[in-house]
Amino acid sequence: xxxxxxxxxxxxxxxxxxxxxxxxxxxxxxxxxxxxxxxxxxxxxxxxxxxxxxxxxxxxxxxxxxxxxxxxxxxxxxxxxxxxxxxxxxxxxxxxxx
Amino acid sequence: xxxxxxxxxxxxxxxxxxxxxxxxxxxxxxxxxxxxxxxxxxxxxxxxxxxxxxxxxxxxxxxxxxxxxxxxxxxxxxxxxxxxxxxxxxxxxxxxxx
DNA sequence: CGCTTTAACTTTGTATTACAAAGTTTGCCC
DNA sequence: GGGCAAACTTTGTAATACAAAGTTAAAGCG
Numbered sequence: 115x116x117x118x119x120x121x122x123x124x125x126x127x128x129x130x131x132x133x134x135x136x137x138x139x140x141x142x143x144x145x146x147x148x149x150x151x152x153x154x155x156x157x158x159x160x161x162x163x164x165x166x167x168x169x170x171x172x173x174x175x176x177x178x179x180x181x182x183x184x185x186x187x188x189x190x191x192x193x194x195x196x197x198x199x200x201x202x203x204x205x206x207x208x209x210x211x212x
Numbered sequence: 213x214x215x216x217x218x219x220x221x222x223x224x225x226x227x228x229x230x231x232x233x234x235x236x237x238x239x240x241x242x243x244x245x246x247x248x249x250x251x252x253x254x255x256x257x258x259x260x261x262x263x264x265x266x267x268x269x270x271x272x273x274x275x276x277x278x279x280x281x282x283x284x285x286x287x288x289x290x291x292x293x294x295x296x297x298x299x300x301x302x303x304x305x306x307x308x309x310x
Numbered sequence: 311c312g313c314t315t316t317a318a319c320t321t322t323g324t325a326t327t328a329c330a331a332a333g334t335t336t337g338c339c340c
Numbered sequence: 341g342g343g344c345a346a347a348c349t350t351t352g353t354a355a356t357a358c359a360a361a362g363t364t365a366a367a368g369c370g
Contacts, residue, residue: 115233116230116233118226118229118233121229126226127356127357128219128357129357135213135216135304135307135308138308139213139308145317151213155359156317156319157318157320157321157359158358160320161320161357164319178366180367181316182365182367183318196308200305203301204305206233207301209233209237210233210295211298212237225328226328227328252329253330255329255331255332255348255349256330258347259328259329260328262348276336279337279346280336280338280346281347282346
């Protein structure tokens with residue numbers, strides 16, 4: 115049976131799971147791109163990103179180009195935590211097929 | 213990208229995800245077996261089971277053998293919902309590997 | 311220099327809900 | 341009846357997702 119205790123609650127939450135999946139798929143995402151992809155309010159999005167940042171999963175880069183632009187990327191720690199999380203998901207999918 | 217909107221919140225919650233996975237792995241589970249496998253308080257467990265039952269995902273059978281024994285099983289609807297849920301998990305795992 | 315616009319962030323409020331702990335019901339066995 | 345165990349209900353608390361509105365800062369433009 116899968117080890118459900120290993121499902122990190124911070125990642126498991128639906129919105130943050132979506133964020134983590136997006137961040138894992140590219141080197142970096144701008145705030146605006148995340149927002150339009152996820153269709154969240156900016157307040158909500160920034161809060162989830164802050165949660166992930168506080169856990170050390172997400173790195174934040176602020177730049178001022180034409181407009182201010184904040185970008186987000188997974189840290190090594192975030193990538194590792196996400197990998198562990200995905201490993202449990204795989205176990206669940208396996209168990210569900212059996 | 214995975215369709216996160218399709219992640220049924222009732223199933224996605226950690227405890228209920230564990231319950232659904234167990235129920236999917238066998239025809240039927242007694243309350244006691246679920247409880248000892250999941251190490252939840254009985255109040256908490258019964259509440260989650262009721263939630264799943266109200267959604268039509270879980271069938272309940274009460275029998276009095278030696279002791280009273282309540283058993284739980286997935287309904288066809290529950291099995292279908294869980295299958296859809298697992299399908300999204302698969303997409304997430306795939307996306308995470310890419 | 312104000313004025314507007316946009317990005318990003320903060321604050322506030324609400325509603326949901328997970329969970330534990332304690333209490334209740336029911337029926338068996340002595 | 342008394343004790344015990346399964347299953348269930350009630351109650352209380354703490355966490356938190358989310359929206360909406362307000363705030364700050366910087367750029368472009370007249």
